[in-house]
Amino acid sequence: MLPSLVFRTLRSADFGCIAKFAWNFGVKGLVSVEKFKSRIKRGEYFPPFLYLSILNSCNLRCQGCWVDVAAERTEIDLETLNRTIREAKAHGNSFFGILGGEPFMHPQLLDVLAEHPDCYFQVFTNGQFITEKVAQRLKELGNATPLISIEGREITSDERRGNKEVLNRTLRGLDHCLKAGLLTGVATSVCQTNIGELLTESWLRELIQRGVHYVWYHTYRPVGPKMNPALALRPEQLVEVRKFVVEMRAKVPIAIIDAYYDHQGQALCPMSQASATTSDRRAASNPVRSSSSPRRTSAIRAGSTWRCATRPSSRISGNSAPARPGAAWSSSAPTWSRSWWSSTGRATRPCAAPPWPSSTP
Ligand code: SF4
DSSP: OHHHHHHHHHHHSOHHHHHHIIIIIIIHHHHHHHHHHHHHHTTOOOOSSEEEEOBOOOSOOOTTOSSOTTSOOOBOOHHHHHHHHHHHHHTTOOEEEEESSOGGGSTTHHHHHHHOTTSEEEEEEOSTTOOHHHHHHHHHHOOEEEEEEOOSSHHHHHHHHTSTTHHHHHHHHHHHHHHHTOOOEEEEEEOTTTHHHHSSHHHHHHHHHHTOOEEEEEEOOOOSTTOOGGGSOOHHHHHHHHHHHHHHHTTSSSEEEESSBOTTSOBOOHHHHHOOOHHHHHHHTOHHHHHTOHHHHOEEEETTEEEETTOTTOOOTTOOOOSTTOOEEEOOOTTTGGGGGOSSOOOOSOOOOOOOOSSOO
16 A cells, blocks of 8 residues: 555645655654653653644534643744744654644744744644645745644534534645645544544545645544543544554555554553553553553643643653743654554553644644
8 A cells, every 4th residue: 555655645745845844754753762762861851852732722513622722812822833833842842732712813823834944834724724825835834744634524523523514624634635635644633423424435535635645533532621531432443443544554545643652552642651550560461451441541730730640740851831821732652653554553552641732723
């Protein structure tokens, strides 16, 4: 599947965007991961990638959003954002996830991307503010990939996201990205209402036909001001998601990101990567039970920083996380990028507190 994915991407995406992805994310990302590993050996946990939540506002009102989007609007100012990124770059970082709320409602988002041509950004968005003009600007910059959240087919999507016409407006934004030649992804937070629609081969084939380059499956986690535990997956459904991802990687030419496991089925959590505790080993012997354990699936907000609830005493050294609403937290794992391409990974360990939002922006 990899050759046809590469061929399809080379044919459909802008060369400048591919080049920036390959260099800023691929090559420099690997260097960043090596530096991260060295830091871990020294007992320092500054992450290889940062995810910045840059504002709390959104035009939608999705069920189970992790952000209090109805609260008074706050956003991180341009200077703070630039400083945070510069400080992370000093640690060797080059990849940043940008979250909200809806990041494209931040008036200076494009200025931030322009300020750091030596970095690569993944923007978690509902896609509705990506006009043709915005998509063109993203193409000129070349250093960002929009990750557009789709939470179901038309009816499910409107219900889940609290508005009419949500899917159509999102698809318009998606098409603008693809027409401009951006490397574009679709994210889904799999839950009880959309698992039958979006965890299917036909959905992936539809996305391929549209030109989407990668998909990212999260699973719904009941957090945020209006959490809805009834949407959460049962343990056997979590296993189903993992099996689907592994099977489809070998079957369809689209990159599928599993937010929770690497290519060997190891849990993706920087803290669990740092050292395995006795409780980790115990949990590993019973993946299903522990994957549904609240202890291992929550992230806590500590001041302005997200950190893994499983190890509250872990130190994130040199953390330059900005003031609210920007929670800069660490993703991800040394083997993260390799996990994209696996067709043989098996889940051998539980989800170890993946710090992803319960609902995609
Ligand atoms: S989940 Fe995303 S799109 Fe939905 S309300 Fe929250 S920030 Fe907005």
